[in-house]
Amino acid sequence: MSILEIKDLKVHYPIRGGIFRTVVDHVRAVDGVNMTIEAGQTYGLVGESGSGKTTMGRAVIGLNHISSGSIKFEGKEIGHIKGRSRFGRDIQMIFQDPYSSLNPKKRVGDIIAEPLRNFEKLSPQEEKKRVHELLEQVGLSPESFLKYPYQFSGGQRQRIGIARAIALRPKLIIADEPVSALDVSVQAQVLNFMREIQRELNLTFLFISHDLGIIRHMCDKIGIMYKGRYVEEGTANDIFESPQHIYTKRLIAAIPDIDPSHREQQVEFRRSVQEEYKEAHRRYFDENGLVYPLKPVSDTHFVALPQKG
Amino acid sequence: MSEELLKIENLTTSFRIDDDYYAAVDDVSLTVRKNEILAIVGESGSGKSALAYSIMGLHTRARMEGRIYFGEQNLVGMPANQLNKLRGKDISMIFQDPLSALNPLMTVGRQIEEVILLHQPASGKAERKRQAIELLDKVGIPRPEVTYLQYPHELSGGMRQRIVIAIAIANGPKLLIADEPTTALDVTIQLQILDLIRELKNDMEAGIILITHDLGVVAEMADRVAVMYAGQIVEVADIYTLVTNAKHPYTRSLLNSIPTVNEVKSKLHVIQGIVPSLKNLPREGCRFAPRIPWIESEKHEAHPEMHEIAEGHFVRCTCYRHFYFPAHSEEDSEHVHS
Amino acid sequence: MIPQIFILSIVLFLMAKAMPGDALTGLIDPSLDPDALAAMREKLGLNNPWYVQYWDWISNAAQGDLGNSFKYKMPVTELISQRVSNTLWLALATLILTYLIAIPLGIISGRYNDTFFDRIISGYTYIGFAMPLFIFGLLMLWFFGFYLGWFPTGGSVNPRATEGVGYVLSKIYHLLLPALSMALIGVVSTVQYLRNEIIDTKQKDFIITARAKGASESRVYNRHIFRNSLLPIAAFLGFEITGLIGGTVFIESIFAYPGMGQLFIQSIVGRDFSVVIAVALLFGIASIVGALISDIILNIVDPRIRIK
Numbered sequence: 001m002s003i004l005e006i007k008d009l010k011v012h013y014p015i016r017g018g019i020f021r022t023v024v025d026h027v028r029a030v031d032g033v034n035m036t037i038e039a040g041q042t043y044g045l046v047g048e049s050g051s052g053k054t055t056m057g058r059a060v061i062g063l064n065h066i067s068s069g070s071i072k073f074e075g076k077e078i079g080h081i082k083g084r085s086r087f088g089r090d091i092q093m094i095f096q097d098p099y100s101s102l103n104p105k106k107r108v109g110d111i112i113a114e115p116l117r118n119f120e121k122l123s124p125q126e127e128k129k130r131v132h133e134l135l136e137q138v139g140l141s142p143e144s145f146l147k148y149p150y151q152f153s154g155g156q157r158q159r160i161g162i163a164r165a166i167a168l169r170p171k172l173i174i175a176d177e178p179v180s181a182l183d184v185s186v187q188a189q190v191l192n193f194m195r196e197i198q199r200e201l202n203l204t205f206l207f208i209s210h211d212l213g214i215i216r217h218m219c220d221k222i223g224i225m226y227k228g229r230y231v232e233e234g235t236a237n238d239i240f241e242s243p244q245h246i247y248t249k250r251l252i253a254a255i256p257d258i259d260p261s262h263r264e265q266q267v268e269f270r271r272s273v274q275e276e277y278k279e280a281h282r283r284y285f286d287e288n289g290l291v292y293p294l295k296p297v298s299d300t301h302f303v304a305l306p307q308k309g
Numbered sequence: 310m311s312e313e314l315l316k317i318e319n320l321t322t323s324f325r326i327d328d329d330y331y332a333a334v335d336d337v338s339l340t341v342r343k344n345e346i347l348a349i350v351g352e353s354g355s356g357k358s359a360l361a362y363s364i365m366g367l368h369t370r371a372r373m374e375g376r377i378y379f380g381e382q383n384l385v386g387m388p389a390n391q392l393n394k395l396r397g398k399d400i401s402m403i404f405q406d407p408l409s410a411l412n413p414l415m416t417v418g419r420q421i422e423e424v425i426l427l428h429q430p431a432s433g434k435a436e437r438k439r440q441a442i443e444l445l446d447k448v449g450i451p452r453p454e455v456t457y458l459q460y461p462h463e464l465s466g467g468m469r470q471r472i473v474i475a476i477a478i479a480n481g482p483k484l485l486i487a488d489e490p491t492t493a494l495d496v497t498i499q500l501q502i503l504d505l506i507r508e509l510k511n512d513m514e515a516g517i518i519l520i521t522h523d524l525g526v527v528a529e530m531a532d533r534v535a536v537m538y539a540g541q542i543v544e545v546a547d548i549y550t551l552v553t554n555a556k557h558p559y560t561r562s563l564l565n566s567i568p569t570v571n572e573v574k575s576k577l578h579v580i581q582g583i584v585p586s587l588k589n590l591p592r593e594g595c596r597f598a599p600r601i602p603w604i605e606s607e608k609h610e611a612h613p614e615m616h617e618i619a620e621g622h623f624v625r626c627t628c629y630r631h632f633y634f635p636a637h638s639e640e641d642s643e644h645v646h647s
Numbered sequence: 648m649i650p651q652i653f654i655l656s657i658v659l660f661l662m663a664k665a666m667p668g669d670a671l672t673g674l675i676d677p678s679l680d681p682d683a684l685a686a687m688r689e690k691l692g693l694n695n696p697w698y699v700q701y702w703d704w705i706s707n708a709a710q711g712d713l714g715n716s717f718k719y720k721m722p723v724t725e726l727i728s729q730r731v732s733n734t735l736w737l738a739l740a741t742l743i744l745t746y747l748i749a750i751p752l753g754i755i756s757g758r759y760n761d762t763f764f765d766r767i768i769s770g771y772t773y774i775g776f777a778m779p780l781f782i783f784g785l786l787m788l789w790f791f792g793f794y795l796g797w798f799p800t801g802g803s804v805n806p807r808a809t810e811g812v813g814y815v816l817s818k819i820y821h822l823l824l825p826a827l828s829m830a831l832i833g834v835v836s837t838v839q840y841l842r843n844e845i846i847d848t849k850q851k852d853f854i855i856t857a858r859a860k861g862a863s864e865s866r867v868y869n870r871h872i873f874r875n876s877l878l879p880i881a882a883f884l885g886f887e888i889t890g891l892i893g894g895t896v897f898i899e900s901i902f903a904y905p906g907m908g909q910l911f912i913q914s915i916v917g918r919d920f921s922v923v924i925a926v927a928l929l930f931g932i933a934s935i936v937g938a939l940i941s942d943i944i945l946n947i948v949d950p951r952i953r954i955k
Contacts, residue, residue: 048495049466139583153353183352183584184522188566188577195576210495213525217568217577240570254500256525258569260548263529270500365859389864397861409852413951414875423870424860460950476860 001074003039003172003204004060008032009069009079011052011059011228029055031228031290032069037172037221042198042205044219044236046212046251052228053208054096057174060206061093073172089119092170094162096177101161102149108135108160109145115167134163139189158182162190169201176208191218212255216240221300224248231291234301244303246277246284247291314516315341315364315484320375320385322356322363324587330372331587333359335540337375338615341484341516346507348519348531348548350563354584356540357520361486364518365402366392379484398428401477403506405489407469411461417472418457421445421479428480444475449505467498471505478509485510486518491526503530524567528552533621536560539585539596542615545623556624558604558632559597565634578634595626603635604628655931656708660701663924708928714921718914723925727907731929733803734906737829737899738891740822744830745887749837750877756838757845757876758868768838775835780828780894784901787828798824801903825902829894836890837883844876851875878948885941889934 011030014023030052037043047053058064060071062081071079073091092115095101102111112131116122122130128145135144138159149157158181165173175194179187191214197203209215215222216236223233224247232239232248243249253273257266283306285291291304317339323330334356341347351357362368364377366384377384379400384392404410412420421441425432432440438457445453448471461469470490477485487506491499507530510517519530527534527548534551536544536559544557555561565578582600590596595609613626688694692703707714713723756768792800798820799805805817848854849872857867895908903909907926914922946952 048497141583184524184563185352185566185580186583188568189579191568192577192579212496213568213570216570216573236573250497252570254497255570256499256523256529258525258528258552258564258567258571260528260531260552266529367855367858393861393863395861396859402859404852404856406852410856412853412857412871412875414878414949416950423857423862427861427866462951473856476856 001039002036003074004035004037004206005070005072005075006033006035006060007070007072008034009056009059009071010067011055011064012067028228029064030059032293033223033225033228033230034294035223035233037204037206039171039204040198040202041220042207042218044215044222045206045208045225046210046215046222047225048210048251050227051225053225054176055228056225057093057176057206057208061091061174063093089115089168090171092165092168092173094158094165094173094175094178096180099157102157104149106148107145108140108147108149108152111149111160112163112167115164119168130167131163134167137166137193138163139186159186159190166197169197170203172204172206174206174208177210178207179214180209180211187214194218212240212252224251227290229291230294230302230304232301232303233294234298238298238301242301244297244301244305245291246273246280249273250277312343313340314343314379315339315518316376316378317364318376318378320360320363320373320377322359322368323372323374325370325372326588331590332540333371333587334363335590337537337540337542339535339542339545341518343483343516344510344514345532346510346517346519346530348521348527348534349537350521350524350527350534351537352522352584354539354586355537357537358488359540360537361402361488361518361520364484364486365396365400394428397424397476398480399482400484400486401480401482403470403473403477403485403487403490406493407466407473408461408493410473411469413461415460416457417445417459417461417464418442420472421475424476424479440479441475444479445472447478448472448475449501450475465498466494467501470494470498470502474502474505474509478513481513482515483513484516484518486520488520489522490519492521492523499526506530524564525569536563539590540587541596541625542623543597543625545615545621547621550619550622556618556622556629557597557626558601558629561632561634562600595628597626598628601628601632604631651935652932655935656705656928657701659924659927659931660704661697663920664697664700704924708925713925716914716919716922718917718919718922723922726910726922727925727929730905730907730910733904734895734899734908736818737822737826737895737904737906738888740819740826741829741833741891741894742884742887744826745834745837748830749834749841750880752834753838753841753880754845754873756842757849758872760842760846765842769842772835772839775832778832780832781897781901783832784825784828784898787824787831788901791824803905821904825898825904828902829891829898833887833890833894837880837887840883841876841880844879845872848872848876879945881948882941882945884944885937885939888937888940892930892933 009030010028010032012026012028015025015027016023033056035043045053045056055064059066066079069079070077109128109131112134113127116127116130131145132142135142140156140159140163144152144156144160149160152160158178162178178194179190182190194205195218198205205218207215207218219236221233221235222239224231224239224245226247232243232245239248240252243252250273253270292306293304294302295305297303317337320334320337321332322334323332337360339347349357349360359368363371363373364384366387373385375385379395384395411417418438418441421444422437425437425440442453442457445456450456450468450471456464456468461472464472490506491502494502503526506517509515519527521527531548533545533547535542536551536557538559544551544555544560546555551560552564555564562578562580566580568574568577580600581602585591585596585599591599594611595613598604598606598609608631609628610626615623615625616627617623692700695703704714711724713727715721716723716726719726752768756765759765788800791797803818803821804814805821854867854871857871862870892908895906896911897908898904899906899908900912907929910922911926911930913919914926
């Protein structure tokens with residue numbers, strides 16, 4: 001069963017200008033996107049900065065106003081409900097910026113306990129135990145309990161944010177670049193951990209990232225966004241083994257290769273991809289530089305191919 | 310190729326915390342050769358940026374011991390006015406976040422011209438402008454005359470990083486230090502910037518120190534690699550050796566912990582524990598020992614030394630000979646090739 | 648800006664109307680026949696609905712007629728124009744003194760933060776924040792005006808100096824003590840702001856870039872840190888105007904300086920409402936213009952928010 005179903009979602013911001021601050025145009029941050037996430041899966045949303053991937057995540061949890069379209073969570077329409085409170089404990093978010101997402105005046109123990117206090121009636125001992133478990137799960141020392149966010153590095157703060165998000169064992173977690181601020185070893189810890197709790201609790205992830213290595217590692221299904229629209233959607237294999245859109249091909253070709261003996265081949269490969277990109281650019285993008293609507297190329301694989309004929 | 314450009318000998322850079330000094334860079338010895346890219350890899354707190362800042366003399370409140378020879382000159386303890394003649398000219402630096410690295414209230418042109426003025430005081434205004442525009446062109450800015458008059462906030466991240474690079478190469482440096490130059494950028498832009506750095510290296514025959522946490526970037530760029538952990542260098546090798554035949558437990562763990570596109574692992578390797586903070590660095594013995602507790606303590610050296618185990622391949626501490634990944638545990642790393 | 652002034656004028660008008668009594672109360676001979684009084688009210692339009700009265704007042708005000716002062720028996724416009732230049736000079740002198748004091752103190756405090764001098768300056772700013780202006784003004788008046796006798800204790804000019812250099816010097820002489828009193832208290836926020844701005848800028852990445860370029864410490868400070876920290880201070884100018892208005896009300900009264908602030912207080916005490924409204928309206932307009940000036944300055948100095 002699909003846990004999240006998004007239909008033709010649009011998030012447009014007005015651009016105001018002139019003396020009377022009238023609306024002169026719109027930024028089409030998300031411009032007609034469909035997305036279906038199956039329960040227990042990890043859906044990867046990939047894009048470069050400005051692609052609208054973050055706006056998508058924020059729209060789902062209610063942090064961004066929706067211009068049009070529908071969002072259904074477990075079959076219930078939730079797109080029209082305003083504010084974050086709409087999701088209660090079922091949808092939680094892990095934020096991108098570990099610096100601004102934690103209240104600097106609260107102790108870490110209180111930050112993590114906050115959702116527990118809002119939704120679960122625990123005795124102080126139980127609560128403390130839970131928070132300590134969560135701290136350990138995300139790889140923070142027990143002393144962290146009494147410290148303040150400023151006493152932590154960016155990576156450690158992100159782990160605090162993750163502990164807070166998983167405290168209530170939500171059904172869907174929107175993870176917006178959850179590990180991009182973390183060190184490689186910690187990153188692995190968090191990613192493994194996310195997969196573990198996913199299995200344990202049948203969690204669903206909407207995983208937003210620009211790191212294709214992580215996306216490949218984590219995700220069952222992947223959507224690639226560019227300028228508010230979908231370029232390509234498919235299973236991890238569809239996307240990485242047979243990318244169809246030149247944008248996707250170029251993106252994948254740009255990933256650094258861990259094997260230095262491939263350097264020469266890589267240079268050659270990238271040159272050919274870049275050639276193709278330049279040559280085919282006019283076919284794959286419309287006059288506004290946007291991609292066309294998605295078309296199926298297989299049961300699972302959808303590509304924004306130009307209209308033929 | 311083998312000409313030594315920079316020779317760091319037993320460099321220790323310490324910071325005062327409360328009443329004690331703590332070494333962020335601890336007894337580091339390294340050589341950078343002309344026309345090579347030396348990558349320094351490590352996680353945050355490894356001391357890699359502190360090392361870069363030490364070479365540049367950018368630490369304002371640090372105690373530095375040891376020697377950094379740039380040619381004949383020792384940079385450690387060099388008076389500021391002498392150092393200022395080198396910085397921005399023979400040695401220059403590229404920073405991680407190109408937006409904050411540029412003065413928001415100065416046009417791009419003026420920021421480039423400043424570094425030209427500082428090291429070519431005799432140059433005229435028109436000459437500086439000509440050079441600045443030439444540099445903008447060289448770093449791949451499409452319309453240099455327009456960008457010359459723009460402010461940093463008007464440019465994209467990739468363009469800003471090109472500006473930072475233009476400033477760094479303005480006076481033809483012999484040594485370029487790039488501190489996480491692409492971490493803040495999108496992957497396609499990263500590729501462009503890395504290509505640019507490689508191109509410039511070939512042009513100027515400069516030595517480059519590339520500081521990064523990204524092993525993919527290292528594999529694409531570096532000739533040699535130094536791996537840092539907790540202020541110390543734990544392994545030095547050429548890039549092929551490092552990727553295929555790494556010895557130090559930390560290097561091996563790192564390589565096993567990154568998710569890559571080519572290889573889908575069921576589980577990533579996790580390095581147990583956390584990177585110790587500067588104050589909590591183990592002062593005796595192998596610093597990595599607490600993170601590989603299944604290796605018996607007698608396998609570590611009491612005072613870990615760098616051992617040259619093959620030509621140009623150095624490993625710290627003897628524990629590497631006994632290291633293995635524990636099976637059937639968290640550290641399980643079975644590989645599933647797709 | 649126009650709508651703001653419009654709303655301000657309505658609010659002021661209604662507030663004045665809400666005050667007990669009207670322009671005729673207390674002014675007219677109490678033995679006057681109440682019928683005649685009523686007729687006078689009717690004639691003056693005081694019985695009309697408030698919006699009619701407001702319209703009469705605002706349309707006259709737009710033509711420069713703000714009514715008559717009942718106390719001084721002269722048009723408000725004329726009364727204000729006698730005073731307004733005094734207040735403008737006082738404000739200007741205060742502004743100049745404020746920046747002359749604030750910028751060096753802020754720079755020293757910010758550059759050498761946490762040193763002996765910084766602590767002294769910060770200590771002064773705390774005292775300045777805590778000290779009410781009217782008490783400080785009284786202290787200054789007593790000490791320099793009466794005790795030491797260095798400065799005049801009232802007026803805006805020596806009546807005997809009528810023209811030429813003597814007149815200007817006498818004006819400045821009378822200005823100095825009230826302006827200094829206001830400036831010494833007013834600078835503290837600017838000093839603190841500049842100090843924090845400098846400390847903040849010192850830690851910015853582009854300062855490291857400047858050092859990495861090979862710039863000397865003095866160049867780093869002069870070209871990058873001070874420049875970038877002073878620009879937001881420039882934008883403060885407009886907001887200073889708002890602060891000055893509050894200041895002049897106290898200071899002019901204490902120093903018996905014949906400006907708008909003094910007129911304001913006297914008119915309130917004397918229930919001279921047409922003057923009160925007019926002065927309050929001018930003060931309000933000055934504040935709004937001040938905010939506008941801030942916006943304009945910020946627009947000029949900061950390229951990031953420059954209007955395209």
